[in-house]
Amino acid sequence: MREGWRDVHFEELVSDTQLGTTERGELDDEDNIPLLKMGNLTWGGFDLRTTEHIALRHIIGSNLILKPGDLLFNTRNSADLVGKSAVWQGQFRSAVFDNNINRIRLKPIADPAFYGTFLNTGVGKRRVQSLAVGSTSVAAIYWKDLKNLQVPLPPLPEQRKIAEILRTWDEALEKLTALRAAKERRLSALRAALLFGRLRLGGLGHKWVPTRLDTVTHELTKRNGGKGLGRDFVMGVTKAEGVVPMREQTIAGDISRYKRLPPRAFAYNPMRINVGSIAMNEREGEVLVSPDYVVFACNPDALDPDYLDHLRKTSWWGHYINSGGSGSVRQRTYYDDLAALKLPLPELDEQKAIAAVLNTARDDLAATEREIEALTRQKRGLMQKLLTGKWRVNSEKELA
Incomplete structure (x- = not known):
C-alpha cells in the first residue's frame, strides 16, 4: 500500500445509511417535492430530465430530505445497472428518494466526491458489481455485503x-x-x-422538381464470385457507425454470393432500414455485404451521393421508410419500395x-x-x- 494510504472496509467510512420511501410519485404533480428513482441515477451522475414528485405530507419526519454530499446508491436494478451511484450536489432545493436507493452519508474522514468517483469507475466499479445477487433481469446489492467492500483510504x-x-x-x-x-x-x-x-444558397434559384428515386439511382446486384474479394472485405451496416467490418462468426462459409458495394454506393438490410440501418460506403475501395442486402448507386449525372447521404438522415426520410415497405409480420423495404420515394431535388x-x-x-x-x-x-x-x-x-x- 502507498505511503499514507490504507485499505479499509467501506463501513468504516460511513456514518449513516437510509433506504428511501415506498410511496409512489406522480409525473404531473410538480407542485410537490421531487422523488429520485433508480432511473435518475447514472454511473457517477444524474439524469433529471424526467422526475416524479411526491406530496410533502408523505415524508414529513422521515429524514429522507437529501443534503449536498449524500451518496445515493442503487440497490436493485438489472444486473448491468445495479450498483450505480452518484453524489447529490443540491440540484433541486429539496428532493427525496425511493426504496431502490440507499442514501449513504460519510464520516468526515471521507470525501464524497472521491468515493463517488471510485465506486463508479475501474476497480471500484468492478468490486461493487461483483457483490450483486439475483438474476440478469433483477439483481440486488445489499448493505450487509456493500459494507465489507474494500476501498482505499488516502x-x-x-x-x-x-x-x-x-x-x-x-x-x-x-x-x-x-x-x-x-x-x-x-x-x-x-x-x-x-x-x-427553405434556405437557398446565393445565386442558385432554379425550381426544384420532385423526383422519384429510381430515376436518379440504379440497383446493383453484382456478386463476389468464386475468385473475388476475401473475408476481410465483408461488411455490415449499422445506424450508429455506418459500414463496418462484420464479425467473423456471422459471415457465411461461402462468400461467393455476397454483393459488391462500390465506394459512395449505398447498402441496407431490407428488414432494418426502418431503424436507420442504411449507409454509404465511404471507404476508398469496394467491399462486400450480405447477399440479403439491397445495394444501389446514384446516377452520376443526376444525384450527388453526399446529398442523398444527408437527406437519409432527416425525419422526412424516416417517415417515408416507416410508412412504406411490405410484409405483414416485419416490414421489408426492397429497392422497388424505396424507388417510389419522391426526392426534393434541385439541379x-x-x-x-x-x-x-x-x-x-x-x-x-x-x-x-x-x-x-x-x-x-x-x-x-x-x-x-x-x-x-x-x-x-x-x-x-x-x-x-
Missing part, C-alpha cells in the same frame, strides 16, 4: 485534491458535450433548411453546393466527438493512476 487532503483534479476534467467534458449538442442542432437545422429549399450543381455546406458542419461535429473521445480516454487513464495511488498528489503540487 489522507483527506489527498482525497480532495484528487477529486478537484478529476472535477476539472469533468468540467471540460461537460463543455465539450454541450458544444457537441449545439453542433448537432446546427447540423439538423441546416439539413431541414437546405435539403427542402446537380446546387446539390453539390448544399452537400459541401452540410459536410463542413458534419465534419466540425465529428471533430468535437473525437475531442470528447480523446479526453474521455485521458480521464480514464488519469483515474486509474490517481484512484489507486500510483500517482500521488498533495496540496502543494498536483502530481508527485
